[in-house]
Amino acid sequence: MMVQLLKQRRDENYDSAIDNGMGGPLSGIVYCASCGRPMQKLTVHSGKPYQRSMLTCKRTVVKMSNGRRCPVTNMLDYDATLNLISLLTKDSYASLDFELINESLKEGKTKVKAFEKIYELNALITDKKNELNSLVSEATESKTPFKVYKQMYDSITNEILAIENEINVIKEKGFETYDSINFNKDLIAFLEDKKALTAHIVAKKIKRVFRLKDNSLLIVKSDIPLSAKRLEEIRESASNYLTLPSLVHELNDRLVSYRILEIKE
Numbered sequence: 001m002m003v004q005l006l007k008q009r010r011d012e013n014y015d016s017a018i019d020n021g022m023g024g025p026l027s028g029i030v031y032c033a034s035c036g037r038p039m040q041k042l043t044v045h046s047g048k049p050y051q052r053s054m055l056t057c058k059r060t061v062v063k064m065s066n067g068r069r070c071p072v073t074n075m076l077d078y079d080a081t082l083n084l085i086s087l088l089t090k091d092s093y094a095s096l097d098f099e100l101i102n103e104s105l106k107e108g109k110t111k112v113k114a115f116e117k118i119y120e121l122n123a124l125i126t127d128k129k130n131e132l133n134s135l136v137s138e139a140t141e142s143k144t145p146f147k148v149y150k151q152m153y154d155s156i157t158n159e160i161l162a163i164e165n166e167i168n169v170i171k172e173k174g175f176e177t178y179d180s181i182n183f184n185k186d187l188i189a190f191l192e193d194k195k196a197l198t199a200h201i202v203a204k205k206i207k208r209v210f211r212l213k214d215n216s217l218l219i220v221k222s223d224i225p226l227s228a229k230r231l232e233e234i235r236e237s238a239s240n241y242l243t244l245p246s247l248v249h250e251l252n253d254r255l256v257s258y259r260i261l262e263i264k265e
């Protein structure tokens with residue numbers, strides 16, 4: 001049941017860009033602001049000592065809606081971009097209280113027991129449904145007024161509805177707890193340098209990374225979820241953000257310039 005819920009939740013959060021050839025922590029968040037297509041990882045000079053991974057919007061087969069080519073021809077260095085996102089993510093979580101997180105992990109574990117309760121409640125529903133069936137056969141044979149049976153029938157039906165409701169509430173809360181336990185575990189490991197950055201961790205702090213026409217990045221940071229509509233509005237007005245202060249990140253002589261757009265509400 002938990003696996004099904006996890007699958008369902010993932011499908012709901014699934015970004016159509018995730019599977020476009022780029023796995024890993026940057027999946028589904030880096031877009032070209034000029035043509036709107038997701039940036040994809042491309043390996044250049046493959047097999048040579050100077051092999052490099054780059055980010056480009058050209059690799060995808062999805063054409064621009066107006067059929068024209070994207071005006072931006074430059075590519076971005078993948079490793080430098082990933083390193084930058086990793087640092088920004090770490091900084092965002094720098095003030096985290098590890099002890100507090102560990103406490104919530106412990107507390108969450110007991111809440112996961114909620115799933116056992118669901119099985120219990122489902123068994124109860126089966127019992128109630130059997131009760132309904134025998135009530136129906138009893139009513140057809142008995143001389144007791146039908147009205148009496150009708151009342152009993154309605155009352156059991158309401159009980160079943162109430163149990164189903166309870167199950168739904170547990171499913172929702174139980175899932176959230178399970179989800180946040182795993183997230184916190186991943187986050188702690190990442191902050192302690194024991195685990196690589198995941199797309200899940202990035203997504204909590206960085207909602208989009210747009211490649212602007214000067215091949216710099218506009219990093220949209222926010223702790224709150226941003227709607228697809230809002231993100232599209234930002235993309236459409238992306239050139240306005242060229243006025244934000246430009247910063248430079250360097251990794252092994254590879255440079256990425258970027259701007260940060262922080263959204264608080």
Ligand SMILES: [Zn+2]
Nearest residue numbers: 032035057070
């Ligand atoms: Zn493009």
